[in-house]
Amino acid sequence: MRRLLEGVPQRGLILLVALLVLLLVFPLFASGYLLAVGFLILYFAYVGQAWNIMMGFAGQLSLGHSLYVGLGAYAAAALYVHFGLSPWIGLGASIVLCALAGAIIGFLAFRFGVGGVYFAILTIAFAEFARIGFDHFAWVRGSSGLFLPVANYTENDLWNLRGSPEMFYYLMLALTVGAFVLCHALLRSRIGYYWLAIREDPDAAQALGVNTFRYKMLAVVLSAAMTSLAGVVFAFYYNNLFPEQIFHISRSIELILGPIIGGIGTRVGPLVGALLITGLAEGMRELMLQLGIEVPGVKQVFYGLCLLLVVIFLPEGVWPAIARKLKRHA
Amino acid sequence: MLEVRNVSKSFRGLRAVRDVSFEIPEATINALIGPNGAGKTTIFNMIAGVYAPDSGSIFFERKPIHGLRPDRICSAGVGRTFQIVKPFAGLSVLDNVMVGAFLKEKTAAGARQVSGGILEKLGLGPKRDLPASSLTLPDRKRLEVARALATRPRLLLLDEVMAGLRPTECDQMVEVFRELNRSQGLTILLIEHVMRAVMALARHIGVLHHGELIARGTPDQVVRDPAVLECYLGEETEV
Numbered sequence: 001m002r003r004l005l006e007g008v009p010q011r012g013l014i015l016l017v018a019l020l021v022l023l024l025v026f027p028l029f030a031s032g033y034l035l036a037v038g039f040l041i042l043y044f045a046y047v048g049q050a051w052n053i054m055m056g057f058a059g060q061l062s063l064g065h066s067l068y069v070g071l072g073a074y075a076a077a078a079l080y081v082h083f084g085l086s087p088w089i090g091l092g093a094s095i096v097l098c099a100l101a102g103a104i105i106g107f108l109a110f111r112f113g114v115g116g117v118y119f120a121i122l123t124i125a126f127a128e129f130a131r132i133g134f135d136h137f138a139w140v141r142g143s144s145g146l147f148l149p150v151a152n153y154t155e156n157d158l159w160n161l162r163g164s165p166e167m168f169y170y171l172m173l174a175l176t177v178g179a180f181v182l183c184h185a186l187l188r189s190r191i192g193y194y195w196l197a198i199r200e201d202p203d204a205a206q207a208l209g210v211n212t213f214r215y216k217m218l219a220v221v222l223s224a225a226m227t228s229l230a231g232v233v234f235a236f237y238y239n240n241l242f243p244e245q246i247f248h249i250s251r252s253i254e255l256i257l258g259p260i261i262g263g264i265g266t267r268v269g270p271l272v273g274a275l276l277i278t279g280l281a282e283g284m285r286e287l288m289l290q291l292g293i294e295v296p297g298v299k300q301v302f303y304g305l306c307l308l309l310v311v312i313f314l315p316e317g318v319w320p321a322i323a324r325k326l327k328r329h330a
Numbered sequence: 331m332l333e334v335r336n337v338s339k340s341f342r343g344l345r346a347v348r349d350v351s352f353e354i355p356e357a358t359i360n361a362l363i364g365p366n367g368a369g370k371t372t373i374f375n376m377i378a379g380v381y382a383p384d385s386g387s388i389f390f391e392r393k394p395i396h397g398l399r400p401d402r403i404c405s406a407g408v409g410r411t412f413q414i415v416k417p418f419a420g421l422s423v424l425d426n427v428m429v430g431a432f433l434k435e436k437t438a439a440g441a442r443q444v445s446g447g448i449l450e451k452l453g454l455g456p457k458r459d460l461p462a463s464s465l466t467l468p469d470r471k472r473l474e475v476a477r478a479l480a481t482r483p484r485l486l487l488l489d490e491v492m493a494g495l496r497p498t499e500c501d502q503m504v505e506v507f508r509e510l511n512r513s514q515g516l517t518i519l520l521i522e523h524v525m526r527a528v529m530a531l532a533r534h535i536g537v538l539h540h541g542e543l544i545a546r547g548t549p550d551q552v553v554r555d556p557a558v559l560e561c562y563l564g565e566e567t568e569v
């Protein structure tokens with residue numbers, strides 16, 4: 001614990017603790033709608049963090065992370081629907097499945113020297129395979145969608161993940177905090193240093209004894225496994241899965257907006273990004289609803305606008321700019 | 331310690347290195363010189379594992395290393411620098427060196443301590459917390475050396491680390507290598523154009539020209555060798 005906190009600026013720590021307390025008490029005041037927004041923010045913060053391990057740390061651009069969300073979601077949901085297995089057991093299957101999928105993609109790419117844009121295209125291709133494949137996968141009801149049985153739950157059943165939105169909110173919060181701490185610890189270890197070295201210059205890293213293949217594989221597998229957890233929670237929260245939605249490329253793009261806007265390669269970036277983009281997008285939707293304006297696709301336009309502004313004015317993302325401000329005043 | 335035996339390498343028909351053989355004894359400082367395009371860096375890259383020789387073999391401490399991946403060769407005890415420097419631009423100077431130190435140090439604290447010491451030795455101590463991207467070229471060259479040293483090599487390959495240094499800076503660097511050679515028995519093979527450094531450091535020099543080793547010997551022997559004079563200054567002609 002002390003090792004984890006070493007070198008963390010006090011101001012940053014206070015801010016983080018304050019944020020955590022705020023997130024912990026949030027459901028006490030929030031309406032059903034706000035709680036749903038809160039869940040979404042945490043969801044995007046978590047998957048953003050998982051994606052950031054691959055892109056932000058190891059420098060491998062994935063544009064197909066919806067693959068891991070979808071596989072994770074479908075594996076746990078199908079085991080629950082068909083065999084009544086607890087999602088905590090299904091989660092094991094999800095993790096193994098996604099780690100394997102990540103390993104296959106990573107192996108193909110890194111063994112045969114597929115890098116940069118071509119790697120990104122490969123990740124899209126696999127997500128698309130899954131989308132089309134699951135459309136015809138009868139065991140999980142294909143394109144007509146897989147539904148989880150829903151009832152009005154009087155009490156929270158954490159073992160079967162059946163219960164109130166509050167339970168899901170706190171579950172997602174635990175995952176987000178866990179991912180944050182894990183990333184923090186990793187970045188301070190040899191693994192983290194090696195990842196950053198590979199991101200900055202793979203040839204130089206290799207000349208310093210870094211087995212670049214092994215560490216890139218580790219990043220992909222870890223990122224995939226972490227993302228699958230979000231998929232499981234997603235499935236049991238929304239109770240319905242459609243290949244056309246969950247594997248869709250727009251989902252992959254949506255989940256990387258947080259870290260890009262917050263700050264790629266930083267630990268706080270995915271958090272800040274998710275808070276900003278999901279918070280603002282939902283806020284705007286609510287506002288439009290109140291005003292009675294209905295424009296389809298307005299959320300996508302908003303995402304584009306946010307991205308444009310960040311790329312022009314804060315190319316490193318929002319968080320590094322804030323962090324510099326904090327440091328100057330410290 | 332290092333033995334290069336009949337090594338050749340071609341790039342699309344261009345014979346960059348032809349049938350080169352040499353040996354480097356333990357704890358010595360050696361230099362490889364020659365005009366641009368003579369094949370010096372190609373030989374380095376083959377020793378360091380960037381590419382495998384088309385034919386011939388390379389032994390390090392009696393074990394064959396030709397064809398191994400660069401990280402395996404580094405783990406075996408061969409450190410290298412790049413002629414065109416490759417700093418991890420987004421990381422701090424200290425973090426750059428720590429990446430190298432992690433080869434032998436398991437903990438971050440250990441790696442940080444080792445790296446700090448090396449940075450002091452190379453005069454980069456005061457700049458340890460700056461981003462590597464902010465360094466000047468001479469400092470980047472030093473950083474290359476610091477990073478390679480952090481892997482604790484037994485053989486160090488230096489690819490033009492003196493280029494761009496002022497004479498006094500060059501002398502400082504020479505002193506660092508001498509000291510490492512003396513105190514730790516570090517074996518060094520350097521490629522260098524700065525003759526001031528070559529003459530001050532190297533006990534043995536090999537001269538490459540058009541991919542072939544045309545002369546070898548002590549610094550004094552090499553500078554008087556007619557073949558060497560010819561390739562550097564041109565043939566003597568009657569006027």
